[in-house]
Amino acid sequence: MVTINHNLHISSIDAYIDPIKPVDKAIITHAHADHAKPYHKKVLASEDTINIMKLRYGDNCAEEFQILKYGEKINVNGIFISLHPAGHILGSSQILLENKGYKTLITGDYKTIKDQSSQEFCLVKSHSIITEATFGLPIFKHPNPNDEIKKLLLSLNFNNNQSHLVGCYSLGKAQRVISLLRENGYDETIYIHGACEKICSYYLYKGVKLGNLKKVDKENKKNLIGKIVIAPPSALKDKWARNIPQVKHCMASGWMTVKQRAKQKLIELPLIISDHADWNELTSTIKANCAEKVWITHGREEGLQHWCDLNKINAKALYLKGRDEED
Numbered sequence: 001m002v003t004i005n006h007n008l009h010i011s012s013i014d015a016y017i018d019p020i021k022p023v024d025k026a027i028i029t030h031a032h033a034d035h036a037k038p039y040h041k042k043v044l045a046s047e048d049t050i051n052i053m054k055l056r057y058g059d060n061c062a063e064e065f066q067i068l069k070y071g072e073k074i075n076v077n078g079i080f081i082s083l084h085p086a087g088h089i090l091g092s093s094q095i096l097l098e099n100k101g102y103k104t105l106i107t108g109d110y111k112t113i114k115d116q117s118s119q120e121f122c123l124v125k126s127h128s129i130i131t132e133a134t135f136g137l138p139i140f141k142h143p144n145p146n147d148e149i150k151k152l153l154l155s156l157n158f159n160n161n162q163s164h165l166v167g168c169y170s171l172g173k174a175q176r177v178i179s180l181l182r183e184n185g186y187d188e189t190i191y192i193h194g195a196c197e198k199i200c201s202y203y204l205y206k207g208v209k210l211g212n213l214k215k216v217d218k219e220n221k222k223n224l225i226g227k228i229v230i231a232p233p234s235a236l237k238d239k240w241a242r243n244i245p246q247v248k249h250c251m252a253s254g255w256m257t258v259k260q261r262a263k264q265k266l267i268e269l270p271l272i273i274s275d276h277a278d279w280n281e282l283t284s285t286i287k288a289n290c291a292e293k294v295w296i297t298h299g300r301e302e303g304l305q306h307w308c309d310l311n312k313i314n315a316k317a318l319y320l321k322g323r324d325e326e327d
């Protein structure tokens with residue numbers, strides 16, 4: 001039984017999942033900007049997603065918000081809706097729709113490996129699954145993130161006459177990298193770009209162990225030798241970074257697997273740290289989910305479609321518009 005169409009529109013309740021334009025009813029998987037847009041009338045999402053949306057867009061970025069706890073089910077015109085942790089960033093959710101017993105799961109962005117800065121991914125079985133495919137090619141096998149963080153700590157040791165400027169998305173990746181640094185024993189103050197400040201404060205408030213953080217300002221900017229500085233990727237080459245002395249350019253992204261990308265962006269220390277499932281996680285999740293129908297969206301649809309064909313899994317690619325290439 002089809003509950004949802006190709007545009008992630010649930011016709012029987014006239015609600016959209018992660019709509020790219022303002023709508024009357026939106027169900028939001030997580031607060032990344034290409035999924036959570038402002039100015040919907042009603043928003044249904046996890047508490048963290050709603051709080052982060054408000055932090056980024058203002059308290060009135062939707063007319064009405066409804067929080068749904070993980071695992072809690074609501075009945076809207078006969079469709080049962082529930083949210084389940086996606087392990088992507090704080091508050092990220094998979095959405096399960098149940099229509100007369102038929103279950104459709106929309107994974108949203110997800111990853112299955114442990115991450116102390118996010119709720120842990122939860123496997124949900126369903127009849128149909130709509131999966132993301134950001135890293136849906138066999139070349140994408142993310143290494144252990146702790147090994148990547150150790151590369152950064154090693155570089156800091158050997159190059160203590162340099163400021164280590166690490167490009168990270170300001171929501172999710174920045175906090176994850178800081179959390180990984182703490183897990184790996186780094187307890188010095190970590191310096192952050194202003195764009196990361198509000199979200200870091202929210203993660204701290206939620207009990208994520210980020211340790212001592214300090215915003216980069218005019219005063220401390222010239223004294224960052226031997227320090228770690230976390231900033232959005234766009235800030236690495238802009239005016240903001242100009243006065244930081246002896247910069248070593250680092251970047252934490254799943255795309256750092258592609259050496260050409262690191263070269264193009266003049267990254268000296270690429271760290272392969274992704275908040276998305278890699279090829280093995282995508283394929284093992286599809287297998288474990290046991291769905292009879294797979295829809296593939298958001299990324300390298302063809303690679304995963306080919307794998308489904310080889311494994312005799314009924315799959316179709318959805319080409320959704322308006323999604324950024326996250327990392």
Ligand SMILES: [Zn+2]
Pocket residue numbers: 030032035088109326
């Ligand atoms: Zn995302």
